[in-house]
Amino acid sequence: MFSLFFLLISLVSNSTEKQESEDFMGLLSNKIDRQELKPGDHIYCWQQAFIYAHHGIYVGDGKVIHFTQRPESQEKGKVIISSSLPALQISDVPCPQCGDQNSSFNNGVILSCIDCFVSGGELNLFEYGVSWVYFLAKVRGGTCTCATSDPPEAVLLRANFLLEKGFGEYDVLKNNCEDFAIYCKTSLLVRGGQSGQVAALEATDGLIFSLLTNKFSVRAVVRSGVDYCQSRLTSDIGVRHDVTKAAVEAELGQCGYI
Known part of the structure; x- marks a missing residue:
């Protein structure tokens, strides 16, 4: 078990030329x-x-297409953690850039200006085609x-x-904004769905549970860390086997998405 953990550390520290070219920042x-x-x-x-x-997906001209909870779902508390924009409030005063959001919530997928999407936060770019070493080093x-x-x-x-x-x-x-953007x-x-951040949260829960229920030791910490990394990697849509490449019209309809 120790050898597996230190092998992972070694791979992160001594990556291949392609991995070394990836921006450390x-x-x-x-x-x-x-x-x-x-x-x-x-x-x-x-x-x-x-x-x-x-x-969400940036579509140009300062606009973003993204998938969010419908207002009635938020009011009824159907979701435990909301990944919808909390500051994207449905109000009587339409945004001067993206118009009346009330009329756009009929199917949960909406077009917003980037200001409403970011809502004062910081913009980040989701990365694709990363190596598994880089993926694991990216703890979040x-x-x-x-x-x-x-x-x-x-x-x-x-x-x-x-x-x-x-x-x-x-x-x-099982079907959130990250799933939407990754599908696009x-x-x-994923059959049954599960986004990367949900998988990471579940892996973190498993790590904490393992540390709390096992007698504390270096071996237990190492084993829990390896299990956490394995759980995250095997849940990634680029690695797991229970994925379907679905055509945007025919297969999405058959799967009940549209």
Whole structure:
């Protein structure tokens, strides 16, 4: 068990040339300036005191397509943790840039200006096609994936199609904003659904439970750390086997998303 842990540390420290070329600062932050955004980018903004992030697809002209809870779902408390924008309040005063949001909540997928999406927070860029070593070194879940992105044209096609048709019923655990954005980028769906940040939260719960229920020792800490890393990696949509590459029209309809 010790050898496995130290092997992981060694791989992080002594990566291949491709991995060494990846920006080390990306391990600490994925912040991006608005001027650097390109249509088709998957962006996110931290919510709930950095516990959860809201995700969307930048479509150009300062606009973002994203998947959020319907107002009635928020009022009834159907979701434990809301990844919807808490500051994106439905009010009687429409945003001068993106208009009346009340009329856009019929299917949960909405078009907002980037100011409403970020809502005073910091903009981040979700990373695709990262190595598994980089993925594990990026301790915070829901910020990158080993899966590769499709071309921007395909991403924008899916996002705009789903803006009209919807992405099914919002569920923070099985069908949330991160699942929506990753689908737009990759056309990949997990059977039953589960986003990277949800997987990371569950892995963290497992780590804490393991540490609390086992007699404290270096061996127990190492084993729990390895289990945490394994749980996160095997839950990534670019690694797991229970994924479906779904065409935006036919298969999404069959799966009940539209």
